[in-house]
Amino acid sequence: MALSAAYVSREAATNLWRNRLMTAAAVLTVAVSLALVGSALLLKQGASKATHLWQNGVQTIVWVQPAAGPAQTDAIQAQLRQSPYVKVCDYKSQAYDYNEAKIVLPPDELAATAQEQYPASFRCVLNDPSQAPAVYQAFHGKPGVFDVKYPGQAIKTMQGVIRVLQWVFLTVAVVLLLSASVLILNTIRMAIFARRREVSVMKLVGATNWFIRLPFMAEGLVQGLLGAGVAVLVVLALYWGIGLNQTNAAASTNNIITQMSLSGWEVFGTCLLVSIVGVGVGVIGSAFAVRRFLDV
Amino acid sequence: MITFQNVTKTYKGSTVALKDCSVEIDKGEFVFLVGPSGSGKTTFIRLLLREESPDSGRIWEAGKEIGNLPKWRIPYLRRNIGCVFQDFRLLPNKTVFENVAFALEVIGRPKHVIASQVPQVLDLVGLTKKRNNLPGELSGGEQQRVAVARAFVNRPLILLADEPTGNLDPTTSLGIMRLLDRINRTGTTVIIATHDAGMVNQMRRRVIELDRGILIRDQAHGVYDLDGETQAAGAGSPTGALVEQFPTAAPEGEVSGTGATPNASDPNVSDQTMARP
Numbered sequence: 184m185a186l187s188a189a190y191v192s193r194e195a196a197t198n199l200w201r202n203r204l205m206t207a208a209a210v211l212t213v214a215v216s217l218a219l220v221g222s223a224l225l226l227k228q229g230a231s232k233a234t235h236l237w238q239n240g241v242q243t244i245v246w247v248q249p250a251a252g253p254a255q256t257d258a259i260q261a262q263l264r265q266s267p268y269v270k271v272c273d274y275k276s277q278a279y280d281y282n283e284a285k286i287v288l289p290p291d292e293l294a295a296t297a298q299e300q301y302p303a304s305f306r307c308v309l310n311d312p313s314q315a316p317a318v319y320q321a322f323h324g325k326p327g328v329f330d331v332k333y334p335g336q337a338i339k340t341m342q343g344v345i346r347v348l349q350w351v352f353l354t355v356a357v358v359l360l361l362s363a364s365v366l367i368l369n370t371i372r373m374a375i376f377a378r379r380r381e382v383s384v385m386k387l388v389g390a391t392n393w394f395i396r397l398p399f400m401a402e403g404l405v406q407g408l409l410g411a412g413v414a415v416l417v418v419l420a421l422y423w424g425i426g427l428n429q430t431n432a433a434a435s436t437n438n439i440i441t442q443m444s445l446s447g448w449e450v451f452g453t454c455l456l457v458s459i460v461g462v463g464v465g466v467i468g469s470a471f472a473v474r475r476f477l478d479v
Numbered sequence: 480m481i482t483f484q485n486v487t488k489t490y491k492g493s494t495v496a497l498k499d500c501s502v503e504i505d506k507g508e509f510v511f512l513v514g515p516s517g518s519g520k521t522t523f524i525r526l527l528l529r530e531e532s533p534d535s536g537r538i539w540e541a542g543k544e545i546g547n548l549p550k551w552r553i554p555y556l557r558r559n560i561g562c563v564f565q566d567f568r569l570l571p572n573k574t575v576f577e578n579v580a581f582a583l584e585v586i587g588r589p590k591h592v593i594a595s596q597v598p599q600v601l602d603l604v605g606l607t608k609k610r611n612n613l614p615g616e617l618s619g620g621e622q623q624r625v626a627v628a629r630a631f632v633n634r635p636l637i638l639l640a641d642e643p644t645g646n647l648d649p650t651t652s653l654g655i656m657r658l659l660d661r662i663n664r665t666g667t668t669v670i671i672a673t674h675d676a677g678m679v680n681q682m683r684r685r686v687i688e689l690d691r692g693i694l695i696r697d698q699a700h701g702v703y704d705l706d707g708e709t710q711a712a713g714a715g716s717p718t719g720a721l722v723e724q725f726p727t728a729a730p731e732g733e734v735s736g737t738g739a740t741p742n743a744s745d746p747n748v749s750d751q752t753m754a755r756p
Contacts, residue, residue: 387568391555
């Protein structure tokens with residue numbers, strides 16, 4: 184049977200135009216929800232990228248007892264070098280720490296201390312920042328080690344906040360997508376109702392089920408696709424508008440936007456996903472309408 | 480062509496629409512299906528269209544059993560069956576030509592087939608001049624002709640008509656019957672469910688009578704009801720001779736005049752039945 188693409192698209196276009204007000208409502212709802220999905224995805228990718236940078240930026244610090252001699256300091260350094268978790272360590276002398284203290288502490292407190300009381304330190308960058316507790320376990324209480332510090336709690340809190348935000352975004356997006364598919368379903372239902380005479384004649388003269396269904400499903404698909412198109416424009420506007428496309432000199436700067444910057448491929452992937460979800464919503468909505476209201 | 484074997488169909492609420500109905504209709508026959516409202520005529524038609532399936536019994540149509548036909552095959556079955564209804568069922572926003580062409584379009588016939596078939600069938604039903612009119616601009620009889628053209632354009636093996644003249648005056652009804660007769664002469668099996676006693680009595684074709692779902696009469700060259708037959712038999716063979724030549728001859732006024740006689744007899748019949756108790 185010749186079920187031509189020309190026939191399906193002509194019928195779908197006629198339907199869309201006849202029902203243009205409902206079509207506009209459905210397309211806009213799809214657009215709003217998909218724009219939210221798209222920007223959520225964009226922000227999520229940016230946030231995870233920034234988190235990665237922050238984690239890499241933080242150091243695990245092994246403080247050396249102020250009273251420890253050079254032999255003990257060398258032993259600690261050797262052990263740090265052998266540790267599988269540690270990427271690189273930077274030795275800071277007592278003098279360095281004293282100079283740091285000079286900047287931070289008020290003069291009267293500084294006067295009560297001497298340079299010999301300040302600990303020297305190894306500022307270490309780990310292969311995987313999340314393994315900081317293991318380094319703590321390995322070095323805390325070792326001879327000559329004064330203390331091991333790592334900013335684990337702060338990162339954990341930050342990751343928790345990001346995770347919650349992602350779930351909120353996702354939930355809102357899913358609810359909006361559901362309402363969008365219901366709206367598409369309703370639009371298709373009205374189109375079916377408007378054409379029920381034609382449909383009954385088609386059934387009577389022996390048009391196949393798919394011949395009757397496909398124009399309606401194509402209509403839903405087009406609505407989803409149009410909505411996705413608008414959403415993609417919003418996502419791209421966001422990408423260029425707030426400067427997420429800046430080059431990745433992120434680590435050196437403190438600008439959170441540049442830290443969250445994304446490559447073109449990541450944005451392309453997001454747009455592709457948004458389009459696929461849009462098509463899916465349109466097809467699912469119209470498929471339900473066709474199953475439920477088109478008794479063929 | 481069509482075989483019913485002990486077919487029973489019951490609707491919800493245990494309304495019996497057809498009970499143990501067995502009948503055989505050959506290729507090229509012209510059959511009237513008569514009986515009061517609710518006797519199962521429409522169910523008979525719907526079973527043939529496979530809009531319903533029987534509760535028990537078997538139905539063959541064009542050599543195939545259709546009782547348990549899978550759903551996706553039903554459209555292909557219907558391409559061999561034309562159907563005409565009392566309410567025409569034309570699409571009001573399409574012209575006469577488009578309405579007929581629609582039947583070919585939706586089964587995927589190519590454009591050149593449509594371009595040759597549709598004018599042909601419009602010529603057959605005598606509506607060539609009105610091909611660009613909308614159904615709303617036509618009379619009832621003309622609309623029914625369009626419906627017949629649409630049913631016949633794909634050259635079906637079987638043409639079903641459910642009260643085709645129910646909305647039409649006797650003269651117009653005669654025109655439609657003539658048209659269906661002409662289609663029958665091309666070899667198409669024609670089955671007409673009707674209340675139009677005058678038409679049945681004039682045509683003297685095979686009559687199948689149903690009453691509350693039971694086949695109570697199957698008569699070659701039959702009449703609308705047996706009470707009426709005594710009167711028709713009184714007319715004897717001359718009526719039969721008239722009917723034989725009726726499709727080609729017989730000016731319309733004359734034939735509808737004879738058609739009025741059995742019609743007029745109906746009130747008498749019901750008077751008698753009312754007088755009996």
